[in-house]
Amino acid sequence: MNAHGAGEPLVRLQDVTFAYGAEPVLQDVTLAVRPGAFTGVVGPSGSGKTTLLRLLLGTVRPSRGQVTRAAGTAVSYVPQLETVNWNFPVTAAECVLMARPQGRLAPWASRAERAEVAGVLERLGIGGLGRRHIRELSGGQQQRMFIARALLRQPRMLLLDEPTSGVDVRTRHELLELLAELNRDGLAIMLTTHDLNGIAARLPHLVALHTRVVATGAPAEVITPEVLTRTFDARMEVYQHDGLPVVIDRYRPLRPSSVERAS
């Protein structure tokens, strides 16, 4: 298996363009997610990262181009923590069990379902927290809870939108370890991130996105001054440390701002 997976693609985007209005959010995007892939999508805000995930999920349809999925490919999705209503009256176990919406007709969980939920929470290191209200979990535990919910569907592909947004360094490391372990078990993973040093540089495969795919490949091929400049419209310096690229943000706008132009 290579860095971006192997075998027939689970999902393939072919020359896909997508627009919410007149202006395309994504343009002529071609990429494939293969079994065992572990890919990070980097790009500035508004570059189309979340839209790319939605296209892979099938919740939006492309304006042009084709999205094809391998038959029987279950895809799970972990949303950004910022989008969650943490005041919603639901415990961690209730939240995980939501992944079985087509389960039995009775509203309460069966003994087998309860055991299954307990098992997946245990596997993710938050066993025993099932009865806690979701707000009473730490940021890392909340993220693990949503991954547990995603795993309960036994997906072949897991998509995560900014999974490390707003979590501390230790939690970020633990989360990355957890995802790597799931990936080693055969789960294809694609996540979006703004964190070039903490996350992107540590992933086996990256996609740099700015409406179009700017570059794909290993971090050493994508995290380069040239690619980052084209992706983020800003100058960044890249150094090597312990075999990993390290990005230093020397943000200097490439174009004069409108205020400067006006003056």
Next chain:
Amino acid sequence: MSGLLAPYQYEFFVKGLLVATLAGGLCGLVGVYITLRGMSYIGHGLSHAIFGGFAAASVISFNYFLGAGIWGLASALAINRVTRKRAIGADAAIGVITTASFALGVALLTKFGNRGPSFDAALFGSILGVGDSDVLVIAGVTLVAVAVVLLRYRALLFSTFDPEVADVSGVRVARVDALLMLVLSLAILATLTVIGVTLVAATLVIPAVVARMLTNSFSRMLWLSTTIGTACGFVGMNASYHLDVPSGTTIVLTGAVLFGAVLAVTGGGRLRRTAGLDDHAAPPAGATPMPARSQAR
């Protein structure tokens, strides 16, 4: 004691009490979903919209329940569609649709007169007009609501908590939303006679908010809210007779007193739980079932 039981000798009161108690429980049950979805205003608006249907049905001598029901359901679906599309602000759209419908109702009744329940009764509720058909209707709607909640429990919960992920996970969110709107319309329609157009929204919201202050569990909130609504309907209806004021007002005031009592006992910290009831994480624009309109990327 005999004074308290005095109204029970009247058949109209017993029927009214039955309808009010069922109405309280029904609104308490449905209200959980309405408040958690941040749709409290839709409940308020929908009751006003249904008044337009009530007036139109009255003017053309059409069946009251059927006319107002069709009108209400159409309004509910229109509101739901507008809320999802967000072509304009949802609150503004609801304001336009429902108040226009209410205004039309007032205009029709003023111009052509009323051939059904009285204007005041429709606005504030009354037990005087409660008949056998009202009892049957509210019992039927309650059964339907309970069946929907039990049989679609997980889909309703998932699409209320996280509609975007629910959609990805195989829940037909648009259908679930439409089903909930149908149940809400039926609930408002069935409870309108005793609670009234202007007050029905409170019976949807107050029991759910009180229940939320008492628990962190969704399943417990469901039965707590239903129980609180039922109790408010029962106590409020008795109070209505003894105080000689419209039933809707006493049912709502009973709920408000209970809210104050729970707030006093549990403290402001519990109130904060309810502060986020409107923070429903609607699917970002562009995600199914919301059409891709905004520039969220």
